Amino acid sequence: MAARLIDGKQIAASLLANVKERIDERERRGRPRPSLAVILIGDDPASAVYVRNKTEACRQVGVVSVSHIRKTAPSEAELLALITELNEDASINGILLQLPLPPPLRPELFIEHILPAKDVDGFHPYNMGRLAVRRPALRPCTPAGVMTLLHHTGGSLRGLHAVVVGASNHVGRPMGLELLLAGCTVTTCHRFTTDLRAHVASADILIAAAGKPALIPGDWIKEGAIVIDIGMNRLANGRLVGDIDFAEAQKRAAWITPVPGGVGPMTVATLLANTLEAATLQSAR
Numbered sequence: 001m002a003a004r005l006i007d008g009k010q011i012a013a014s015l016l017a018n019v020k021e022r023i024d025e026r027e028r029r030g031r032p033r034p035s036l037a038v039i040l041i042g043d044d045p046a047s048a049v050y051v052r053n054k055t056e057a058c059r060q061v062g063v064v065s066v067s068h069i070r071k072t073a074p075s076e077a078e079l080l081a082l083i084t085e086l087n088e089d090a091s092i093n094g095i096l097l098q099l100p101l102p103p104p105l106r107p108e109l110f111i112e113h114i115l116p117a118k119d120v121d122g123f124h125p126y127n128m129g130r131l132a133v134r135r136p137a138l139r140p141c142t143p144a145g146v147m148t149l150l151h152h153t154g155g156s157l158r159g160l161h162a163v164v165v166g167a168s169n170h171v172g173r174p175m176g177l178e179l180l181l182a183g184c185t186v187t188t189c190h191r192f193t194t195d196l197r198a199h200v201a202s203a204d205i206l207i208a209a210a211g212k213p214a215l216i217p218g219d220w221i222k223e224g225a226i227v228i229d230i231g232m233n234r235l236a237n238g239r240l241v242g243d244i245d246f247a248e249a250q251k252r253a254a255w256i257t258p259v260p261g262g263v264g265p266m267t268v269a270t271l272l273a274n275t276l277e278a279a280t281l282q283s284a285r
């Protein structure tokens with residue numbers, strides 16, 4: 001039987017509609033609209049597209065976006081000074097530093113300089129640590145968006161074996177923490193994992209986040225699994241594909257996300273939800 005599609009586009013649209021409703025409601029109570037500062041450094045075309053999608057989503061829900069675009073990279077000191085300014089600006093609720101940064105700029109230096117309360121990406125070690133100790137504050141957007149997709153499949157996640165392929169700081173690692181928090185038994189696979197196939201074959205929930213096209217053949221997947229593909233790989237012919245062979249995987253899985261139209265829109269919608277949450281928490285102080 002063919003898998004049911006998890007429609008990330010539609011689920012993201014309903015999350016955005018909910019965020020807009022809550023922002024409109026706040027406005028009726030005289031609260032200012034939440035605001036998001038977006039920093040884009042360099043000329044990476046994919047980053048420019050992501051930032052455009054994020055600012056368009058801000059417009060859609062009524063978040064004020066303030067762009068800081070620097071085509072030529074600033075010095076470390078200049079970028080730190082910009083972040084300090086945004087940290088201290090009470091009219092800014094969220095700060096998003098689009099990654100990757102052009103070398104030699106070191107992302108961790110700047111991520112750690114963002115005030116945790118304004119870290120709407122959830123990348124600051126404080127926010128990652130809060131997730132690790134089961135007291136989540138601002139959660140990394142892609143893993144949180146994946147959890148929303150998983151909950152839409154309707155079943156309990158408790159006790160399921162979740163296998164995450166990829167152990168990056170911003171996706172694979174927090175993804176494992178989210179699944180653990182939801183009561184899954186979690187395995188994280190990475191470049192040194194031996195016998196990836198055996199791990200994939202034992203997954204009730206398979207999450208691919210390696211960024212390698214065709215890394216996971218569809219016939220490795222357990223019958224009835226929930227399959228989430230976070231990979232977004234642009235092929236030479238211009239096609240966008242995930243890490244999993246979709247056509248074959250679809251024949252075995254119970255649920256599957258498409259690429260594009262699966263996880264991608266959820267990352268953006270979760271960013272907007274985080275921006276509203278940051279604004280709400282800041283005004284409660």
Ligand code: GUN
Nearest residue numbers: 096097098099100121267
């Ligand atoms: N680059 C690719 N994805 C992301 C993301 O979710 N946040 C940031 N800041 N940069 C990215």
